[in-house]
Amino acid sequence: MFSKRGWSSFLILIPLIYVFVSSLYPATDFDLGWHLKYGEYFFNNGVILRENVFSSALPQYKWVNISWGIDLVEYLIFSRFGFIGLSLLAASAITLAILLVIRTSHAGLWELLILLPFFVWVNKSLFQTSFRGHVLSTLYFSLLLYILNLFSSNPRLALYILPALFVVWANTNGSFILGLLLTGIWLGSSFFTKATHRRYLASGLLLAILFTPIHPFGLGIFKESLRHAHNSDLAKIAEWSSPLVNRNGSGPIAWQIALYLACLALIITRRHTFQLQIFILSLTLSVLSWAAMRYITPLTIISFPLLVYLLKSIRPPSHMLVSVLLVSIFTLLILMRIIQFSQQNNFYSMNWNLYCSVYNSCSPAGAEFIIAHSLNKPDLLTAYEFGGWLIWNYPQIKPYIDGRMHIWSQNDFSPFAYYYSVSESGEQDINDSQFNTVFISKDTHLYFELERRSKTGSWKKIFEDATTAIFVRKFVSHY
Numbered sequence: 001m002f003s004k005r006g007w008s009s010f011l012i013l014i015p016l017i018y019v020f021v022s023s024l025y026p027a028t029d030f031d032l033g034w035h036l037k038y039g040e041y042f043f044n045n046g047v048i049l050r051e052n053v054f055s056s057a058l059p060q061y062k063w064v065n066i067s068w069g070i071d072l073v074e075y076l077i078f079s080r081f082g083f084i085g086l087s088l089l090a091a092s093a094i095t096l097a098i099l100l101v102i103r104t105s106h107a108g109l110w111e112l113l114i115l116l117p118f119f120v121w122v123n124k125s126l127f128q129t130s131f132r133g134h135v136l137s138t139l140y141f142s143l144l145l146y147i148l149n150l151f152s153s154n155p156r157l158a159l160y161i162l163p164a165l166f167v168v169w170a171n172t173n174g175s176f177i178l179g180l181l182l183t184g185i186w187l188g189s190s191f192f193t194k195a196t197h198r199r200y201l202a203s204g205l206l207l208a209i210l211f212t213p214i215h216p217f218g219l220g221i222f223k224e225s226l227r228h229a230h231n232s233d234l235a236k237i238a239e240w241s242s243p244l245v246n247r248n249g250s251g252p253i254a255w256q257i258a259l260y261l262a263c264l265a266l267i268i269t270r271r272h273t274f275q276l277q278i279f280i281l282s283l284t285l286s287v288l289s290w291a292a293m294r295y296i297t298p299l300t301i302i303s304f305p306l307l308v309y310l311l312k313s314i315r316p317p318s319h320m321l322v323s324v325l326l327v328s329i330f331t332l333l334i335l336m337r338i339i340q341f342s343q344q345n346n347f348y349s350m351n352w353n354l355y356c357s358v359y360n361s362c363s364p365a366g367a368e369f370i371i372a373h374s375l376n377k378p379d380l381l382t383a384y385e386f387g388g389w390l391i392w393n394y395p396q397i398k399p400y401i402d403g404r405m406h407i408w409s410q411n412d413f414s415p416f417a418y419y420y421s422v423s424e425s426g427e428q429d430i431n432d433s434q435f436n437t438v439f440i441s442k443d444t445h446l447y448f449e450l451e452r453r454s455k456t457g458s459w460k461k462i463f464e465d466a467t468t469a470i471f472v473r474k475f476v477s478h479y
Contacts, residue, residue, distance in 0.1 A: 011109055011323060012102065015116045016095055018330045021337045022120045023094040026350040027086040027130040028359040030385045031403035033392030038068070039075025048216050054391045056378050056398040057415035058408055064217045064224040065404075067133050069172040074131065083350035090131035097142035097301065104146045105305035110316035113326045115307055117333070119300055122252065125239075126297050134239075134297065137175040140165065141298045144179050145305070148186050148201075148277075155200035162204040163211040170212045170221055177225040178288075178298070180209060182281050189280045227407055237406060239294045252296050256286050259303065262310050278306045352393055356467070361441040362386050363468040367394045370439060370470065373462075381435040383444070383468075384419060400435075422446065431458065438471045 029035075034054060041049045048068050052061040065071075077085040098119065101107075107115065120127075126134060143165055150158040162183070169176040183205050190198050213219050263279060282303040289295040316322055341347055346354050356362035362383075367390065370376050376397040382390060387402020406416045421427040422435075423446040430438070430446065440447050442464075450471040453459045463470035 011326060012112065014327060014330045014334075015112045016099060018334050018337075019098050019116060019120065020091050020095045021334055021341075023091040023127040024087055024337075024341075024347065025090075025128050025130045026346050026354070026359070027083045027090070028355060029129045029132045029388075030360065031132065031388045032074070032086075032355075033388030033390070034402055034404055035071045035074045035388070036078055037391050037395075038065070038071035039073075040079075042068075042072055043075065052404075052408075054395075054398065055387065055400060055402055055405065055415075056380070057400050057405065057419075058410055061408055061410060063404065063408065064220040066170070066174040066176075066215075066217070066221050066224055067172055068216060069168075070133050070136060073172070077131075083355075084348065086131040087347065087350075090127075090135045093131070093135050093139045094127070097139045100139075100142040100146045101301055101304040104142075104149050105308040107304075107308045108312075109319075109322045109326050111308045111311045113322060113329065114311055115304065116330075118255075118307075119304075122255070122300050123297050125293075133173045133175075134294070137169075137173045138297050138301060140169045140173065140175070140179060141301045144182065145302060148183065151197045151201050151204070152195065155197040159200045159204045159207070163207040166208040166212045167214050171215055174221070174225045174228055175298070176212060177222065180205070180212070182284065182302070183208065185280060185284055186277055189277045192276055239292070242291055242293070252289065252293070256289070256299075259307065259310070260286070263306070266310065266313060275306060275309050278302070278309075282306050352389070356389065360385060360389065361443065361467040362389050363465050364393070365465055366439055366463055366468045366470055367397060369463045370437075371396050375437045375470070375472070377437070379434055379436040381419075381422070381430075381433070381438045381440070383423070383439065383441050384416070385441070386439065436473045439468065440471075441468050 037054065038049055048065065050062055050065070052058055052063060073089075074086065077089055081088075098116070102112070105111075123138075126138065147158050147162050147165060150161070166176055166179065169179060183201075187198065187201050187205055190201065195201075213221065215221050217224070260283070282299065285295055285299040285302055289299045317325075346358060353364060356364060362385070370380070371394065378398075380397070380400065382397070382399040382401070384401050384403070387399040387405075390397050390399045391402060401415050401419050408415060418428065422430055422433055423440065423444055426445050426449065430449065438446065438450060438459075440450070447469060450459050450469075451461070454461045454471060458474060459471045460474050461469055461471050
């Protein structure tokens with residue numbers, strides 16, 4: 001028979017299965033196509049592509065591709081297992097991240113019963129695009145938290161693992177710079193505790209900083225990460241916008257306020273020894289998350305032990321009742337998710353046509369129309385979200401811009417800022433641009449503006465389907 005502890009360990013498998021099935025979604029990331037193309041280029045040529053050869057804006061621009069490693073992973077998985085392979089990889093990474101924070105925080109069944117549905121709810125937007133760099137960074141933040149805690153019990157082992165983590169992290173995702181910052185904050189805050197492992201932690205951080213530039217782009221990754229962090233144009237992308245202006249931002253704001261009020265209450269009552277280092281890391285990420293929604297996922301990871309700590313201050317029901325509730329609730333949630341799968345065949349039959357028609361509003365018919373009518377010229381403007389899809393599926397068409405380019409600039413010219421001013425804000429008049437053909441989705445400001453102008457004579461609509469349209473200037477049109 002299982003002991004009480006052994007039974008609890010066995011029951012933890014059920015909520016982990018829930019996390020796994022809850023994070024299974026078709027791979028729909030806007031950037032998927034260009035990641036695949038970069039991976040394909042590496043395996044075909046044996047070198048990393050460093051110049052921009054895929055888009056018409058800033059041709060031959062030299063780009064510090066920090067996340068070059070993820071391009072290889074995505075290409076290898078996709079070329080062998082297709083869309084479903086990327087979905088399974090994403091779900092596995094997220095589940096492993098949760099397992100690590102469970103181990104780090106010593107969460108029991110009572111805490112998991114409350115926190116895992118909360119985690120899934122808060123991070124649903126992360127799950128819905130499936131595998132991407134943000135998913136990997138979630139796993140890395142979990143590993144970082146695990147290693148930082150390991151310094152208190154096995155500092156020598158942690159000393160060796162920490163630099164290795166940052167070498168891998170820096171070669172696959174730009175959030176490594178935030179990881180280094182959090183490690184430094186953890187070290188600094190240790191001086192306010194009774195920690196005895198500072199020498200090992202300081203050495204580990206120093207080695208991590210020294211080893212991180214083991215990267216094809218060397219020290220350039222630090223400059224590129226800092227450029228990314230300080231680029232104001234990022235706020236125009238949903239995940240980099242503030243929850244204060246995002247329609248989905250009220251939930252994250254509410255639970256953060258509740259978390260820190262609860263912490264304050266425990267500090268005042270002094271009922272427990274307070275977890276100062278976790279609190280400081282959590283507060284740091286909370287400040288960042290109020291500036292950009294992107295930081296909410298690492299905030300939930302880093303705050304997980306703090307949430308467990310708070311829940312442990314509440315007397316749970318009996319162990320038997322908690323076990324019954326956990327099995328019942330998570331089994332029900334798993335069954336509900338399985339029923340969703342059975343009703344939606346998109347997960348099992350996912351392909352590029354569904355990628356466009358269901359998720360991303362792109363149009364294979366529109367792309368083929370452009371090729372058939374020789375409109376794939378430098379004066380073609382394409383939607384930002386079409387970029388990766390076109391790069392992979394229609395290499396004959398060079399998109400004007402794609403997801404690599406939100407911080408690219410040359411001689412004070414930013415293609416992304418210019419694109420946004422033309423297509424979204426309307427600050428720039430399309431008639432004053434170099435574009436004579438526009439391939440755009442129908443939910444943009446530019447579509448409605450060109451629709452209006454097509455009725456007044458300056459532009460003509462030559463293609464339209466359910467999600468996209470193609471317009472040409474009348475003075476260059478033979479239609």
